Amino acid sequence: MPNFVEPPIESPASLEQAYGLLRDGDGRPWRPLAGGTDVMVQITGEIGEPPARLLDIWAIDELRGIHVEDGALLIGALTTYTAIRRSDEVAGLVPVLAEAAATIGAAQIQNRGTLGGNVVNASPAGDTLPVLLAVDAEFVLGSSDGERTVPARSFWTGYRQTARHDHELLLRVRIPLLSGREVRFRKVGTRRAQAISKVVMALSWRVDGDAWTDVRLGLGSIAATPVRAPATEAALEGQAPTREAADAAAAALSAEIHPIDDVRSTADYRRAVAGRVLHRLIRDNGGW
């Protein structure tokens, strides 16, 4: 049975109250608590030092909801996977995000786990993160100083490190909407439900005649952070999705990534699988 601690906790009802608490600098950092599906596991103290105090943001309804504004889809940080799967806006505009949400945990996790929690938890295996990289998402952070926006590609700065400051909350995820953008998602896990990914990937492109342009490849579980694969993107940019292009892209990817050995998989396996999954994905869309 886990040795359970009950850290001090505050549950502000508004952003303003939350910002005020985050500013109170008595030296003990606050750990925000959204759906708790990562934090409540961490507070058993089995994985590391439990948080000194918790800032439960679940009641801050301003952080929920999905809507379109200025050519972008805005998703509140507290939006759950279940809400993403049920959203007409997501289904119509960025269906790949609903597809990724459907692979996360099972009903119990999807009913509580939030997009913002996945982003800030910064696990290299976070399943929505490659998708957010592939669609050039931006993260809007807020504090009593105001708001600032950080692009996904510069948000994860190291293993479980982010560009968020301690006194900031993630407010929403902004996904720019591009006409003609296609996005595909693949997750290779161990079994269907509750699986932590061995390799997860999201590929996006726009079609220009026969060729693919604006190619983006986001990857998870193959480095200390979720990453883009620029050399592989360059190998695909301006190419039609032919067998030759797929061969070149898969080779570029295997050369570009430096996965690790861990309890879930080996580096060689991940490198081979990533190349193969990408090859297959290009083939599926090249019609050969």
Next chain:
Amino acid sequence: MTFRFTVNGEPVEVKANGSRRLLDVLREDLALTGTKEGCGEGECGACSVLIDGDVVDACLVPVSQAQGTTVRTVEALAIDGRLNELQQAFLETGGAQCGICTPGMLMAGEAFLAGGAEPTDENIREAIAGNLCRCTGYTKIIEAIALAAQRRTDA
């Protein structure tokens, strides 16, 4: 802190630290021991309860987040001491053996039935994918949920 919410139709008032797990509040403070603890980390679903109709793992919910909600546990299923259709179906198909997973399976099953999705094998599997069972091999549990779904439509 005092937290107020509804459990199985009754309003409750609990004095606890807000980071106390709903699971401990139910089992220890409210003596509702039907909800089980398996893993304590969201993997097994033995602690599944409904909050405002959604199935959640009570081991991952701090009681601060139960404030103002409606919680249902396995104790709410039987009516006047009689098993409901889902419980009855588990009994008939042999969906319960050692019983550790059963309260959680029943709550995941209840959420599935209430959602009104087509009771196909695939949909039922997805609905209980967060609930582990070491005894039954799942088939009898899936049969039980399908049977209860059918009886509810017939009724």
